[in-house]
Amino acid sequence: MDEAAWILVAGWVAAILRSATPLLFVTLGETLSQRVGIINLGIEGEMLAGACFGFAVAATTGSPTLGLLAGGGAGLLLSSVHAGLCVGLGANQFGSGLAVWMIGLGITSFFGRSFVGAQVDAAGSIGGSWLEGMPVLAQLLDNLSWTAPLAFLTIAVAAAMLYRTRPGLAWRTVGEAPDAARAAGLSVARIQVSGVLVAGFLAGLGGAVLSVDYTQTWAQEMTKGRGLVAVGLVIVARWNPWLVPPVVLAFGAAEAAVLRLQAGGLEVSSHLLAILPYVVALAVVIAAYIFSHRDGGMPQGLKGVFAARS
Amino acid sequence: MTGRHIALRGINKRFGALTANDDVDLDIASGACLALLGENGAGKSTLMKVLYGITHADSGTISIDGVQQNFRGPFEAMAAGIGMVFQQFSLAPALTVQENLLLASPTAPWLHVPGSRALTAVLEVLARLAPDIDPRSRVADLAVGERQLIELAKVLNLNARTIILDEPTSVLTPTETKRLYGFIETLVADGAAVIMITHKLADVEACADHTAIMHRGRMVHAGPSADLSRQQMVELMIGTASPATADRPSAPASTTPRVIVRKLAADTETSSVANIDLEVCAGELLGIAGVVGNGQTVLADALVGLHPLRGGDVIVDGHSVAWTPKPRIPDGRVAYVPEQPVHNAVVPDLDLSANLGMRSILQRRFWQFSRQQQDADARALLESADVRPPEPMRKAGTLSGGNLQKLVLGRELAGAPSLIVACYPTMGLDVAATRAVYRNLFEHLDRGAAIIWISEELDDLLDYAHRIAVLHGGRIVGVRDWASASRAEIGDLMLLGALPQCA
Numbered sequence: 001m002d003e004a005a006w007i008l009v010a011g012w013v014a015a016i017l018r019s020a021t022p023l024l025f026v027t028l029g030e031t032l033s034q035r036v037g038i039i040n041l042g043i044e045g046e047m048l049a050g051a052c053f054g055f056a057v058a059a060t061t062g063s064p065t066l067g068l069l070a071g072g073g074a075g076l077l078l079s080s081v082h083a084g085l086c087v088g089l090g091a092n093q094f095g096s097g098l099a100v101w102m103i104g105l106g107i108t109s110f111f112g113r114s115f116v117g118a119q120v121d122a123a124g125s126i127g128g129s130w131l132e133g134m135p136v137l138a139q140l141l142d143n144l145s146w147t148a149p150l151a152f153l154t155i156a157v158a159a160a161m162l163y164r165t166r167p168g169l170a171w172r173t174v175g176e177a178p179d180a181a182r183a184a185g186l187s188v189a190r191i192q193v194s195g196v197l198v199a200g201f202l203a204g205l206g207g208a209v210l211s212v213d214y215t216q217t218w219a220q221e222m223t224k225g226r227g228l229v230a231v232g233l234v235i236v237a238r239w240n241p242w243l244v245p246p247v248v249l250a251f252g253a254a255e256a257a258v259l260r261l262q263a264g265g266l267e268v269s270s271h272l273l274a275i276l277p278y279v280v281a282l283a284v285v286i287a288a289y290i291f292s293h294r295d296g297g298m299p300q301g302l303k304g305v306f307a308a309r310s
Numbered sequence: 311m312t313g314r315h316i317a318l319r320g321i322n323k324r325f326g327a328l329t330a331n332d333d334v335d336l337d338i339a340s341g342a343c344l345a346l347l348g349e350n351g352a353g354k355s356t357l358m359k360v361l362y363g364i365t366h367a368d369s370g371t372i373s374i375d376g377v378q379q380n381f382r383g384p385f386e387a388m389a390a391g392i393g394m395v396f397q398q399f400s401l402a403p404a405l406t407v408q409e410n411l412l413l414a415s416p417t418a419p420w421l422h423v424p425g426s427r428a429l430t431a432v433l434e435v436l437a438r439l440a441p442d443i444d445p446r447s448r449v450a451d452l453a454v455g456e457r458q459l460i461e462l463a464k465v466l467n468l469n470a471r472t473i474i475l476d477e478p479t480s481v482l483t484p485t486e487t488k489r490l491y492g493f494i495e496t497l498v499a500d501g502a503a504v505i506m507i508t509h510k511l512a513d514v515e516a517c518a519d520h521t522a523i524m525h526r527g528r529m530v531h532a533g534p535s536a537d538l539s540r541q542q543m544v545e546l547m548i549g550t551a552s553p554a555t556a557d558r559p560s561a562p563a564s565t566t567p568r569v570i571v572r573k574l575a576a577d578t579e580t581s582s583v584a585n586i587d588l589e590v591c592a593g594e595l596l597g598i599a600g601v602v603g604n605g606q607t608v609l610a611d612a613l614v615g616l617h618p619l620r621g622g623d624v625i626v627d628g629h630s631v632a633w634t635p636k637p638r639i640p641d642g643r644v645a646y647v648p649e650q651p652v653h654n655a656v657v658p659d660l661d662l663s664a665n666l667g668m669r670s671i672l673q674r675r676f677w678q679f680s681r682q683q684q685d686a687d688a689r690a691l692l693e694s695a696d697v698r699p700p701e702p703m704r705k706a707g708t709l710s711g712g713n714l715q716k717l718v719l720g721r722e723l724a725g726a727p728s729l730i731v732a733c734y735p736t737m738g739l740d741v742a743a744t745r746a747v748y749r750n751l752f753e754h755l756d757r758g759a760a761i762i763w764i765s766e767e768l769d770d771l772l773d774y775a776h777r778i779a780v781l782h783g784g785r786i787v788g789v790r791d792w793a794s795a796s797r798a799e800i801g802d803l804m805l806l807g808a809l810p811q812c813a
């Protein structure tokens with residue numbers, strides 16, 4: 001391939017990375033939450049809250065960094081409702097998750113109205129003059145802000161924490177065998193709350209990356225079910241943070257490819273596209289069932305979610 | 311080595327209306343093994359959980375060498391050198407052996423660098439206990455005995471000097487039990503205090519220097535093991551003066567078979583039985599001896615019609631009771647007392663009333679159901695089966711093993727069945743509960759039922775069964791009349807599947 005083709009590819013990769021960055025954060029968040037045994041359907045609402053309040057703060061202060069932080073904070077705040085309901089009161093995780101989703105939807109629709117059409121600055125690009133003479137790399141990095149590398153860094157740190165440290169072992173134990181964790185003297189409730197709050201922060205951050213950095217607009221219900229896509233992608237990634245980037249990027253690439261095909265005249269409904277992650281998730285579940293590990297790596301504690309508490 | 315002395319004084323613990331520990335005193339000395347004896351539900355585990363800080367006593371004190379302790383949780387007890395291996399293991403099955411040990415070790419490093427010195431350090435004790443366990447294997451893939459060793463390693467990693475083992479031998483094979491006795495001896499020789507909760511007198515004889523006996527929440531005896539005879543221990547444990555085990559049921563009146571098993575063959579993924587020919591008369595108790603894992607479970611399931619047959623038939627009173635593709639409502643001709651009743655015979659999360667109503671509900675049309683009726687029936691059944699406590703609204707999972715088995719027997723045997731298949735019906739039960747199970751089963755023999763009793767306690771079979779069939783490798787390798795059966799011969803059949811050839 002000649003250089004022009006490579007530049008084209010670099011452009012595509014950059015586009016895929018940019019569009020996938022929010023989902024990287026959100027899927028990592030949901031993964032961590034489920035690793036401590038809490039399914040969080042409210043992640044959609046938390047992402048919306050992050051998108052809305054992150055955008056509002058970025059628009060008001062003019063600082064995208066502050067906006068992203070505020071988005072994370074908003075997600076964390078909303079997730080504390082889920083943590084309180086599920087861990088504190090022992091409420092049903094699905095019910096609580098749906099409630100959080102609806103709260104996020106309602107609040108952002110209400111407070112977000114005044115910010116429709118506002119302007120924000122995107123997070124700074126990681127390209128620059130130092131890339132002169134390297135047109136392919138420049139094409140890639142000029143189009144990326146620091147949020148994309150931050151996402152990969154966060155995933156690496158989270159995965160290393162989970163598999164290579166004592167607190168990570170504690171988190172995994174809580175998700176796999178809460179009774180064993182309790183017997184080992186761990187505070188299951190505290191770890192589960194931490195997991196849900198971290199997930200909330202990451203979801204809010206992902207939402208803010210979407211509104212502040214990627215689309216640079218705020219629109220009502222702008223996440224369009226991406227939080228729920230993340231829930232499906234967690235299964236595909238087999239609850240393993242290391243598998244989050246390949247899974248999310250494959251999903252992003254598929255999405256981009258379909259968009260190209262649509263642009264090329266092929267009729268593919270975006271509604272059909274939206275079910276793609278779930279079809280893949282289903283296929284993974286079936287594959288996992290066929291190939292020995294029947295639960296596909298699902299934390300054993302999650303099984304309790306589907307049964308009555310005694 | 312100066313021993314330390316732990317004193318529990320006046321421990322009281324109530325669970326609602328139930329008094330699990332009633333003003334209990336106990337002294338624990340170093341360099342000795344203490345057996346804590348008592349029937350199921352006597353309050354042994356509760357007392358030790360109080361010592362371990364996992365349960366908090368309503369009143370009473372714990373002191374170590376005269377210094378009063380106030381453990382708020384197991385971590386503080388561990389810090390004081392107390393470790394406990396639970397009856398229900400507290401391992402995370404999905405994690406590896408090494409991860410489980412790391413989790414339990416307070417000295418484990420923050421950063422887990424694979425292969426580092428700090429990580430392998432937690433494996434040292436296990437390597438001595440059980441060199442053949444791969445630390446990278448998932449606990450879920452290990453045998454029960456191996457899991458117990460990991461629990462023990464966990465406790466020893468904490469440098470525990472007081473080690474509590476809750477019914478350690480109940481899950482072990484004879485070989486593993488011997489090995490455990492050896493470990494206990496070593497620990498005691500090193501100056502540790504070992505407390506072994508048990509209801510097996512063999513455990514006491516094998517390694518206990520001291521014996522403490524609990525009965526219904528109270529400490530009824532404590533002192534050197536040598537002070538008590540076997541007989542006296544049994545009396546104290548069950549609280550009555552008639553420890554004579556049940557009498558052998560009288561010989562069957564008729565010799566016409568009531569139950570005929572013809573060329574039965576059945577398979578599961580992991581085991582199979584074939585060519586099973588058996589005949590059982592009315593009032594006859596046929597024991598099936600064999601080492602666990604020789605096809606007992608599939609045989610029992612096939613006999614009662616829960617598992618499809620590959621060939622042959624099971625005839626009771628002239629009717630086939632074998633599995634059919636079309637589900638049918640059990641007609642009460644066959645009763646099944648499965649192994650591990652808590653998993654296989656009840657729904658632990660449902661109350662006793664619902665658990666007891668499971669059979670009768672099948673006979674009713676759906677509009678005929680009445681909760682009042684079911685509760686009344688349940689109350690009557692609980693009363694007659696002597697289930698304690700007789701509360702229909704209690705969840706089945708909260709009953710002790712013996713009471714759960716009484717409940718299952720009461721329900722399954724209610725309809726005067728012709729064939730009773732019982733799998734390890736007294737496993738894990740204390741003396742009194744075991745006797746109640748025997749008495750119940752033998753009453754049905756007198757009534758004319760035929761019983762097939764699957765057990766691995768050869769002594770029990772020799773004591774009670776009219777005939778003993780030996781199952782080995784999925785075949786019946788021999789049938790002996792009780793009068794002509796010898797322990798050694800049946801043992802050979804169980805282990806070898808054949809008698810050693812005479813030269």
Ligand SMILES: Nc1ncnc2c1ncn2[C@@H]1O[C@H](COP(=O)(O)OP(=O)(O)O)[C@@H](O)[C@H]1O
Pocket residue numbers: 325328329330348349350351352353354355356357708709710
């Ligand atoms: N957490 C609990 N809640 C209610 N009852 C309990 C609890 N733990 C034990 N019990 C009851 O206390 C009694 C003593 O139990 P336990 O100490 O486990 O007996 P064992 O001597 O067999 O170990 C039993 O009747 C048991 O049902």
Ligand SMILES: [Mg+2]
Pocket residue numbers: 351354355356397476
């Ligand atoms: Mg116990």
